[in-house]
Each structure stands twice: as C-alpha cells, then as structure tokens.
Amino acid sequence: GAVVSQHPSRVICKSGTSVKIECRSLDFQATTMFWYRQFPKQSLMLMATSNEGSKATYEQGVEKDKFLINHASLTLSTLTVTSAHPEDSSFYICSATMARDINQPQHFGDGTRLSIL
Amino acid sequence: AQKVTQAQTEISVVEKEDVTLDCVYETRDTTYYLFWYKQPPSGELVFLIRRNSFDEQNEISGRYSWNFQKSTSSFNFTITASQVVDSAVYFCALTMEYGNKLVFGAGTILRVKS
Numbered sequence: 613g614a615v616v617s618q619h620p621s622r623v624i625c626k627s628g629t630s631v632k633i634e635c636r637s638l639d640f641q642a643t644t645m646f647w648y649r650q651f652p653k654q655s656l657m658l659m660a661t662s663n664e665g666s667k668a669t670y671e672q673g674v675e676k677d678k679f680l681i682n683h684a685s686l687t688l689s690t691l692t693v694t695s696a697h698p699e700d701s702s703f704y705i706c707s708a709t710m711a712r713d714i715n716q717p718q719h720f721g722d723g724t725r726l727s728i729l
Numbered sequence: 730a731q732k733v734t735q736a737q738t739e740i741s742v743v744e745k746e747d748v749t750l751d752c753v754y755e756t757r758d759t760t761y762y763l764f765w766y767k768q769p770p771s772g773e774l775v776f777l778i779r780r781n782s783f784d785e786q787n788e789i790s791g792r793y794s795w796n797f798q799k800s801t802s803s804f805n806f807t808i809t810a811s812q813v814v815d816s817a818v819y820f821c822a823l824t825m826e827y828g829n830k831l832v833f834g835a836g837t838i839l840r841v842k843s
Contacts, residue, residue, distance in 0.1 A: 646830050655820065656774075656833045703772060707831075718831065722773040 615639055616708045618721025626729055627698060633691045633724045635706035641686035642708035646718070647679075650703040659704075662689045696728045731756045733823050735834035742811050743842050750806045750837045752821030758782075763804045764822040764831065765795065774820070780804065811841045 615638040623631050635645055644663050648656040660681050662668040668681035678700075680692040689708075693700055705723040732755040742748045754763065765777040778788060780797050788795050792809045808815055818838050822831040 644829075655835045656831075658830050658832075661830055705772075705774065709829075720774040720776075722771075725772065 616642075616706065616719045616721040618706055618724055620724060621722060622725045622727075624727045624729065625696065628695055629728075631693045631696055631726060633693075633704055633706075633726075635689045635691070635708065635721050637687045637708040637719070640708075640710050640719075642689070642710060643686065644709050645683055645689040646707045646709075647681060647689075647691050648705045648707070650705065650723075652703075656705065659691075693726065696726070698728045701726055701728045731758075731761075731823050731825065731832045733821050733832055733834035735819075735821055735837050737837045738835070739838040739840070741840040741842065744813060745810050746841075747807060747809050748811050748839065748841075750808075750819050750821075750839065752804045752806065752834060754802050754804065754821070754823050756823060756825065758825040761823060761825045763797065764824075765804075765806050766820045766822060768818040768820060768836070770817070777806075808839075811839075813841050813843050815839060816841045 617636045617638055619634045646661055647659045649659050650656045658671050659674045660668045660670045662681050662683040664683050664686050670676045678694055683689040703723050703725050705721055707718040707720045709718045734753045737751055740748055761782045763780045767775040767777055778795055785797050785799060794807045796805045816839055818836045820836045821834040824831050
C-alpha cells in the first residue's frame, strides 16, 4: 500500500533553533499534503494544506512566517518551524493524498515529536 | 462548518468486555466521508475504516464493527471482546471531499486492563 515517510521522528533542540520536518510519499505522487499539529492529550488540528507547486493555505491562527511550508515536488513537502520556542513543542504529523484518485485515502506519516528546550 | 464530537474522553474496560466509542458529526454537505483512526502510544495514525454518506450499511471486520446512522448523525465504533492491545486513542474524523483535509474529533482514550 501507499507509504508516507516522515523524518525525523523525534527532535530535541534549543530555543531559537529552526527545525525542518520532511514528508515524503514513497510510492505515489501526492498532489496535496496536509500538516497537522497535536498537543499532548489533544486532537489533531490542521495547520495548513500544501499543493504541489503553489503556496500553502494556512488555517486561521497559524503563523505562516513561523511555519514555513514548501511543496516543491509531487513526493516531498517540508515544514520548517522557524526560531522554535518551547510553546512550539508538539507532535507534528503530515498526510498525503492523490486527490484525483477517489480510491486513495489520506496516508499519514508516523509523525515528528518536537521538543524545544 | 463541520464538527466531530467524541463525548467520551476516556473509557476503561477489562479485557474481553465489549466497548462502544461514540462519534457524532455535524455537516451541511450531503456528500461526506467519515473515518476512524487508532493512535497507539507510539503516535502513528492507523486507518481503521472509511464510510461515505451514501452507504449506511454497517460493517464488521473481525472484532471491530461500525454503526452509521444518518438520522442521528452518528458513526459509532464497537470493539467486541476487547484486548489489551486495543488500548489507544481513537479518533473519528470527517471530510466533505475524499482526499481533502480531515476534521478530527477530540479523541477517546481507551484503556483495556488485563
């Protein structure tokens, strides 16, 4: 079945560091990728929708200058948390879909646990 | 606007008990898709089932079964003869377009004790 690889799985870094998270669709072309954030013991909240070759669409309340999303190819989207602070510590999870194929559900990566000290 | 409500924050059962996780949704769309995902402690999301709004047939897969009722806007999930490995957070989710962004419920923590 379709596989989405998310890397890294865990990041621990100092406040002020920028962190890049990669989301790759390994065996299909992902026209659309989604980035979700999950705070401890909470639900998944959509941060942004990323379509290949165009600017990401951010949900209300998500700072686009803070969370930079690049979807340069049909198999790769990246989320960069710029100048990360402790409040950015969270579980980030991506999903990818080939929107034109209604038989393909969203495929989720395994998530990235980000801890900012 | 779309909304998914999982009123049960946490459920604890003893192994071999049956347990039902509730999901109530709100949408104005006539076409929509409902999902259930399992999130074990390791964090990844495991896809369990999808159901479109035109298919109200209940489904059974091993110990899992789902009851979709449009009249009450509910899509409940039952685990029969629960096992410790079923312990996880379970999310119900909704989208109006297949392959589009998902709206998740708050999740239900299921603890199965031996």
